[in-house]
Amino acid sequence: MAKAIKTIRQPLSYQPAHSSYFAATKDLFNHVAAFYFEVITLHEKVLDLSNKEALTALEKLTHTTKDNPHPAMPLSSAITADIPALFRRAAIHVALGSAHSFSTHLEKWRKQKEKARARGKKFTIRPPVPPHSWNRSVTLYAGQWKGRTAKSILLKLWTGGSWAWIKCRIQGQDIPDGWDVDSPTLVQDGHQWKLHTALQKKFSAPGKVEHQVTSHSETRICSIDLNITKHLAVCTILTVEGTVVATRFIEGGKQLHGLRKRQLGRIARNRSKTGMIAEGEQDNAALWAKIRALDEDSAHQVSHRIVEFAQQHQASVLVFEHLGHFKPQKGKYSKRGNEKRSYWLRGKTFKYTKYKAWNEGILTCRVSPRNTSRDCARCGALVARYDAGKPAEGYTPGAPLVFCSACQMRGHSDRNASMVIGKRLLARYQQPFSQEKPQAPLATERSTKVGGVSGSQVAKGKGRLSTNHARHGARNAQGTAQDTVLRTSNSVSGIAHQLRLFNES
Numbered sequence: 252m253a254k255a256i257k258t259i260r261q262p263l264s265y266q267p268a269h270s271s272y273f274a275a276t277k278d279l280f281n282h283v284a285a286f287y288f289e290v291i292t293l294h295e296k297v298l299d300l301s302n303k304e305a306l307t308a309l310e311k312l313t314h315t316t317k318d319n320p321h322p323a324m325p326l327s328s329a330i331t332a333d334i335p336a337l338f339r340r341a342a343i344h345v346a347l348g349s350a351h352s353f354s355t356h357l358e359k360w361r362k363q364k365e366k367a368r369a370r371g372k373k374f375t376i377r378p379p380v381p382p383h384s385w386n387r388s389v390t391l392y393a394g395q396w397k398g399r400t401a402k403s404i405l406l407k408l409w410t411g412g413s414w415a416w417i418k419c420r421i422q423g424q425d426i427p428d429g430w431d432v433d434s435p436t437l438v439q440d441g442h443q444w445k446l447h448t449a450l451q452k453k454f455s456a457p458g459k460v461e462h463q464v465t466s467h468s469e470t471r472i473c474s475i476d477l478n479i480t481k482h483l484a485v486c487t488i489l490t491v492e493g494t495v496v497a498t499r500f501i502e503g504g505k506q507l508h509g510l511r512k513r514q515l516g517r518i519a520r521n522r523s524k525t526g527m528i529a530e531g532e533q534d535n536a537a538l539w540a541k542i543r544a545l546d547e548d549s550a551h552q553v554s555h556r557i558v559e560f561a562q563q564h565q566a567s568v569l570v571f572e573h574l575g576h577f578k579p580q581k582g583k584y585s586k587r588g589n590e591k592r593s594y595w596l597r598g599k600t601f602k603y604t605k606y607k608a609w610n611e612g613i614l615t616c617r618v619s620p621r622n623t624s625r626d627c628a629r630c631g632a633l634v635a636r637y638d639a640g641k642p643a644e645g646y647t648p649g650a651p652l653v654f655c656s657a658c659q660m661r662g663h664s665d666r667n668a669s670m671v672i673g674k675r676l677l678a679r680y681q682q683p684f685s686q687e688k689p690q691a692p693l694a695t696e697r698s699t700k701v702g703g704v705s706g707s708q709v710a711k712g713k714g715r716l717s718t719n720h721a722r723h724g725a726r727n728a729q730g731t732a733q734d735t736v737l738r739t740s741n742s743v744s745g746i747a748h749q750l751r752l753f754n755e756s
């Protein structure tokens with residue numbers, strides 16, 4: 252069985268008079284958590300116990316009952332409020348989590364320090380410090396909430412003097428069918444309070460990509476080219492034979508670029524006015540938050556549309572290319588910063604698409620990014636990339652049109668790239684021996700290539716040519732010939748390196 256998890260975030264609405272209760276409850280929760288963190292620090296041994304045992308041990312240390320009339324560190328002496336049992340347990344779990352993380356960091360730091368000392372080196376890294384303020388969201392265990400429907404919920408909140416059941420209306424999306432609900436969390440978002448609910452779903456695991464592609468002829472894959480220009484994503488649905496079923500262009504790149512550039516420009520101007528930026532302090536916090544929200548939003552929208560498109564066409568596998576590293580170009584601060592963010596956005600979009608797809612039982616994989624926008628999706632030869640109205644020759648990065656002089660293919664460059672990505676995945680499983688026998692260069696490139704290589708390599712190349720002709724023939728018979736040909740024209744000179752790329756992918 253496979254498991255999917257996700258969180259839904261629902262804004263709450265309530266009477267204005269009740270709004271202070273939320274903050275009071277959070278405050279109290281953090282006080283209790285801080286108290287338990289303190290207790291754990293004084294009784295470090297509880298960290299060696301399982302969570303369940305630690306909970307029992309900590310309650311014994313702090314909770315007054317008939318059987319335990321004199322605990323060592325009573326909670327009631329530190330906090331006068333009456334703490335419901337499950338509110339306390341939720342806080343204990345938060346404290347335990349923090350304490351575990353702190354002790355791991357401390358342990359690591361000690362080891363580093365020892366290592367440095369053993370080598371006689373100066374060690375200047377400061378030790379980790381325990382949290383000095385607590386700002387955790389309240390986990391609502393059973394007993395702290397009841398009567399949850401799609402539209403409302405009753406929450407047990409601390410008013411500052413007592414506990415009260417408050418009815419809240421729930422906005423936003425409903426809990427989808429078929430998902431199991433975990434304990435909700437009360438999260439503060441500016442002046443608003445939201446209910447975050449973790450959901451779980453179990454489903455039968457989808458078959459491996461290789462299995463799906465090789466043994467089900469009705470399998471469809473959706474290949475995606477992520478961009479930083481006009482089209483943020485171009486998706487193409489392919490059958491396992493490599494036939495194109497549909498393509499979708501997801502736009503919005505230009506608007507996003509423009510919006511972001513304006514904010515970055517503002518930041519740059521503000522910075523030039525103030526002259527200096529305090530170290531370790533975030534300047535222009537509100538503007539940065541705006542930019543982050545903008546990117547976050549786009550990544551969610553684009554990923555949502557990709558998965559939606561794949562589902563519409565019953566695709567069960569998504570294919571991306573591995574994303575390269577960002578090489579900044581010269582230019583203004585706002586330009587460089589903007590491009591960098593566009594690159595980050597691709598990574599984010601990939602991440603979100605992957606988990607959204609998985610929740611729908613769709614697998615995601617990646618192929619080598621090598622030349623995805625320079626190869627012809629139909630025959631594998633190098634394409635010319637050009638702007639509309641210009642001659643179809645040369646290679647202009649970012650231009651919208653491509654032309655393949657080898658097979659006369661004309662088309663949109665991003666669409667071509669998305670098809671190359673998809674076919675690269677199909678080729679991976681259709682040519683299990685490509686590792687040992689790289690394909691021959693295509694006729695057009697062979698002439699340019701041979702001149703540059705040494706005699707022995709030419710000889711080797713020739714040997715391969717004959718085997719490859721035979722294999723081309725075999726594939727022709729299956730009717731998938733041209734489309735599955737990968738261009739590996741440089742393989743003669745750099746076999747090891749490229750093959751690693753091809754295989755890993």
Ligand SMILES: [Zn+2]
Nearest residue numbers: 627630655658
């Ligand atoms: Zn071509």
